[in-house]
Amino acid sequence: MSKNEEDIIVCRCEDITLGEIRKVIREGATTLDEVKRITRAGMGPCQGRTCRLLVAGEIANYLGKPVSEILQSSYRPPFKPVKMGDLAQIHEGNGDCCDCDSEEEGVNS
Amino acid sequence: MRSSADVVVIGGGVVGASIAYNLAKQGVKDVVLCEKDTFANGSTGRCGAGVREQWGSEGNIRICKASIDIFENLQEELDYDYDIEFVQKGYLMMAYTEKEWDQFQKNVEVQHRLGVNSILCTPEEAKEIVPVLNTEGMFGATYNARDGHANPFHTTNAYLKAFERLGGEVNDFTEVTGIEKRGDKVAKVKTTKGDISAPVVVNAAGPWAAPVGSMVGVELPVYTERHQILVTEAVGHLFDPMLMSFSLGIYCQQTPHGSLVMGIGDPNEPKGYDIGQSWQFLKKMSDVMCRLVPALKGVRVVRQWSGLYTISPDAHPILGTVPGVDGYYQAVGFSGHGFMLAPIVGKLISEMIVGKEPSIDISDLDLGRFERGDLRVEPSVV
Numbered sequence: 001m002s003k004n005e006e007d008i009i010v011c012r013c014e015d016i017t018l019g020e021i022r023k024v025i026r027e028g029a030t031t032l033d034e035v036k037r038i039t040r041a042g043m044g045p046c047q048g049r050t051c052r053l054l055v056a057g058e059i060a061n062y063l064g065k066p067v068s069e070i071l072q073s074s075y076r077p078p079f080k081p082v083k084m085g086d087l088a089q090i091h092e093g094n095g096d097c098c099d100c101d102s103e104e105e106g107v108n109s
Numbered sequence: 110m111r112s113s114a115d116v117v118v119i120g121g122g123v124v125g126a127s128i129a130y131n132l133a134k135q136g137v138k139d140v141v142l143c144e145k146d147t148f149a150n151g152s153t154g155r156c157g158a159g160v161r162e163q164w165g166s167e168g169n170i171r172i173c174k175a176s177i178d179i180f181e182n183l184q185e186e187l188d189y190d191y192d193i194e195f196v197q198k199g200y201l202m203m204a205y206t207e208k209e210w211d212q213f214q215k216n217v218e219v220q221h222r223l224g225v226n227s228i229l230c231t232p233e234e235a236k237e238i239v240p241v242l243n244t245e246g247m248f249g250a251t252y253n254a255r256d257g258h259a260n261p262f263h264t265t266n267a268y269l270k271a272f273e274r275l276g277g278e279v280n281d282f283t284e285v286t287g288i289e290k291r292g293d294k295v296a297k298v299k300t301t302k303g304d305i306s307a308p309v310v311v312n313a314a315g316p317w318a319a320p321v322g323s324m325v326g327v328e329l330p331v332y333t334e335r336h337q338i339l340v341t342e343a344v345g346h347l348f349d350p351m352l353m354s355f356s357l358g359i360y361c362q363q364t365p366h367g368s369l370v371m372g373i374g375d376p377n378e379p380k381g382y383d384i385g386q387s388w389q390f391l392k393k394m395s396d397v398m399c400r401l402v403p404a405l406k407g408v409r410v411v412r413q414w415s416g417l418y419t420i421s422p423d424a425h426p427i428l429g430t431v432p433g434v435d436g437y438y439q440a441v442g443f444s445g446h447g448f449m450l451a452p453i454v455g456k457l458i459s460e461m462i463v464g465k466e467p468s469i470d471i472s473d474l475d476l477g478r479f480e481r482g483d484l485r486v487e488p489s490v491v
Binding site: 027030031033034037038040043044045047074076077078081082083084085087088090 | 147148149150154191262263266270281340341342366386388391392394395396398399405406407408409410411412413414
């Protein structure tokens with residue numbers, strides 16, 4: 001594997017490179033969950049929307065199996081990141097979210 | 110997979126991993142670990158990952174203090190390629206009722222007697238430790254700088270990798286389906302990948318401890334219960350210690366990565382093996398935490414999940430042997446505290462198996478205590 005290829009970012013949320021993914025697979029990871037748990041690939045704000053298939057492809061390639069046989073990790077809520085200030089204001093009765101005034105109280109990432 | 114072993118450890122969570130590693134470290138040559146899924150997939154990888162010695166009972170303080178001693182050198186001991194992310198930035202335990210505050214003051218006395226350097230804080234002093242904290246309604250807090258948290262995935266993986274380097278065998282996707290005895294003695298472990306003859310078997314099956322126990326005729330008085338948890342996006346530094354309150358039912362920590370991991374108790378959580386999630390949890394968790402730390406209002410929740418507590422009648426683990434089943438050992442029923450206890454429990458169980466006197470007496474944590482009516486009491490769980 002060329003140096004450049006090793007540096008390709010696979011998980012853009014967590015800055016995980018192809019080299020890091022391949023290392024974990026060489027060390028014995030055979031599922032998306034294992035790669036995720038060790039590297040954090042797929043744990044960021046997009047929840048693996050981009051890297052999930054790429055990682056599955058790498059595992060499949062290494063094991064010589066079709067991608068469809070690679071065990072997927074769970075899809076977990078929420079569908080997209082939601083501010084805690086907004087969640088706190090959900091009204092139990094109707095599920096509506098009102099008075100979302102948390103914009104001003106953001107924390108620098 | 111090996112067809113015979115000196116010891117078979119059932120469970121690839123942090124408890125099983127620690128026991129397996131410690132056995133290999135004690136010189137047991139042929140140890141095989143069986144995990145029905147992948148490492149840390151049961152309760153370990155779903156937990157809040159806190160480690161504390163701020164307890165109320167002498168027994169708990171002693172054992173957790175010893176576990177922290179191990180955690181402090183674990184990265185080096187296991188010679189791990191990655192980082193187990195053990196950080197000691199304290200626990201701030203907040204009291205919201207007079208009764209709770211009285212209990213905390215008593216706890217600190219016991220802690221001091223046993224060498225734990227916890228301190229009592231006024232709400233103002235708590236705010237000095239956590240400037241972003243809203244101390245409204247708080248009676249006081251206790252703080253212990255030596256408490257902290259670690260990464261459960263990496264801690265478990267570190268144990269397993271070290272175990273393998275010492276000659277141990279880890280089998281994932283290998284479910285134990287039965288245990289055969291010869292007379293009163295454990296003889297063979299049956300799995301979905303084949304049988305392993307072994308004179309010693311260790312039940313470290315976490316939420317599946319009861320079904321594994323029943324394979325040798327041991328009925329464990331434990332039940333499983335769902336606990337929900339979430340993680341936020343990574344943000345800049347907000348606070349150092351694990352925040353915890355029994356009255357509010359919450360804990361919250363900021364990981365070295367910058368994300369915040371938090372959970373809140375709910376008496377209506379289902380018992381059994383349900384590990385789904387609810388939006389009600391998101392609402393309640395956010396509501397309580399945004400009041401406690403208003404800066405969290407603008408922080409986004411990225412993911413929610415749940416895991417199982419395996420709860421014993423006195424909310425303490427059940428450790429050691431069972432009379433009448435030779436070669437069977439168990440480390441089960443951790444009641445939500447398995448992660449912090451795993452390093453010391455692994456050491457103690459391995460000492461028992463190789464016939465050494467355990468370095469801390471845990472004979473009162475045996476299964477027999479429930480029949481004797483000798484239940485353990487921990488005042489620091491409200």
